[in-house]
Amino acid sequence: MLTVMEAATGLPVILFTAALVVVVCFWLLVAVGAAALDSFDGDADLGAWGMGGVPVAVAVSLLTVLGWLLGVGAAVLLDALVASDGLTAFLRPPVSAGALVGAWWLTCRFVRPLHRLFPDAPGPARPAAHDSRV
Numbered sequence: 001m002l003t004v005m006e007a008a009t010g011l012p013v014i015l016f017t018a019a020l021v022v023v024v025c026f027w028l029l030v031a032v033g034a035a036a037l038d039s040f041d042g043d044a045d046l047g048a049w050g051m052g053g054v055p056v057a058v059a060v061s062l063l064t065v066l067g068w069l070l071g072v073g074a075a076v077l078l079d080a081l082v083a084s085d086g087l088t089a090f091l092r093p094p095v096s097a098g099a100l101v102g103a104w105w106l107t108c109r110f111v112r113p114l115h116r117l118f119p120d121a122p123g124p125a126r127p128a129a130h131d132s133r134v
Helices: 002-009 013-032 056-081 085-117
Strands: none
Touching: 002 013, 002 056, 013 056, 013 085, 056 085
16 A cells, blocks of 8 residues: 555656646535536537547546546556666656556547437427417
């Protein structure tokens, strides 16, 4: 457990950890109703990045969680496999960059099935009930 904590709070994985804290706080605000799920949809279009079809908050949250998991996992494996601390410090930034690329790739793959849960256009509107008392 200590190794995971050291990996999560060490450079450069601390950037993923800070982003994960922001994502968790955002979802807590959504849960209590202080923020809306589609708060950022007008700000960014992730279709060019292959993550379109779902709200921006969902795509970025998924990217952040996967990036953190891959980054921490890679840092723990790197610490276990490489004996030299100097070599580990040298290899951590490119391994974390690879974790970000892997997280982006996985996010693009996970967003496709989620697109059905978040349709682009709202469903047909129900006709208003007419009042027969005129």
